[in-house]
Amino acid sequence: MTISTKETATSPQATEPRRVVFETQGMAVGFGDRPDVLADVDLKVHAGEFVALLGPSGCGKSTILNLAAGLLRPRRGEVLFDGRPITGVNTSVGYMTQDDTLLPWRTVAANVALPLRMRKVPKQRIQQEVSRYLAFLDLQHAAGLYPAQLSGGMRRRALLARSMIYDPELLLMDEPFAALDAQMRQQLHADLRRAVHSTQQTVLFVTHDLTEAAVLADRVLVIGGGPPGGVAAEFTIPFGAERDPATLPYEDGFARIQQELQEALTRARVPKQKEEE
Numbered sequence: 001m002t003i004s005t006k007e008t009a010t011s012p013q014a015t016e017p018r019r020v021v022f023e024t025q026g027m028a029v030g031f032g033d034r035p036d037v038l039a040d041v042d043l044k045v046h047a048g049e050f051v052a053l054l055g056p057s058g059c060g061k062s063t064i065l066n067l068a069a070g071l072l073r074p075r076r077g078e079v080l081f082d083g084r085p086i087t088g089v090n091t092s093v094g095y096m097t098q099d100d101t102l103l104p105w106r107t108v109a110a111n112v113a114l115p116l117r118m119r120k121v122p123k124q125r126i127q128q129e130v131s132r133y134l135a136f137l138d139l140q141h142a143a144g145l146y147p148a149q150l151s152g153g154m155r156r157r158a159l160l161a162r163s164m165i166y167d168p169e170l171l172l173m174d175e176p177f178a179a180l181d182a183q184m185r186q187q188l189h190a191d192l193r194r195a196v197h198s199t200q201q202t203v204l205f206v207t208h209d210l211t212e213a214a215v216l217a218d219r220v221l222v223i224g225g226g227p228p229g230g231v232a233a234e235f236t237i238p239f240g241a242e243r244d245p246a247t248l249p250y251e252d253g254f255a256r257i258q259q260e261l262q263e264a265l266t267r268a269r270v271p272k273q274k275e276e277e
């Protein structure tokens, strides 16, 4: 089993060219009069792909999600969605963070239905879709419960169902499982992969946990090397779409992937000028 810093034969993109959903070209971004946080960033997310952004704290991972959501503008370069520059808030993305934004006075089913109700989808269709997504996330039995009656993992699954139900073109996930214990996280990884595979959801996922990146993603972009940072390394993770995140760490080659990601992450922590000295 090998991983590569380039696209390999095991990469889906190598065999079938896929639509680029999100792309940055020569992108630089910063805040106020401070220097660029990120510069010269070229990255692509293809339809159906699960891409993880892995990097040290403060390197600019969430900033990339905010650019994709249209909440920020680049200082230089292009930020494109479906080939067009993002000019306002991007309503084609879903966004899931660590925050628990379930409405406490609504049941799980009503919370999950909310994005479709806001889009004025017919009632019968809403019921069908809610049942489908509750089943994907193993929440059928919890449909009538209120958030206060749920465990932490169930609340995360309900939030995930609500983020996915309107079929966003791109699901942005910013450390969504960071507050969970190890066992619950592992369960959520399996649930997320299963749901993403069933719906062919495109995902851009931020984490600073290299094992989480490797078990979930088809491709990992290591961000860092700054300031200003950029894409310091890129890895194709060759375990296919039907992988089981719970057993993946025991598969041949996984330890090597972890080691290579660890080395890339360590290099990404070193500022560029120090590396050149």
Ligand SMILES: Nc1ncnc2c1ncn2[C@@H]1O[C@H](COP(=O)(O)OP(=O)(O)OP(=O)(O)O)[C@@H](O)[C@H]1O
Residues within 6 Å of the ligand: 031, 037, 055, 056, 057, 058, 059, 060, 061, 062, 063, 064, 208
């Ligand atoms: N709205 C803002 N105003 C000013 N500075 C900001 C703003 N948002 C982010 N930054 C700065 O930009 C840099 C990158 O922040 P960002 O949140 O993207 O990093 P990150 O890689 O997601 O970090 P973490 O893993 O800790 O969440 C940080 O130095 C941060 O302080």
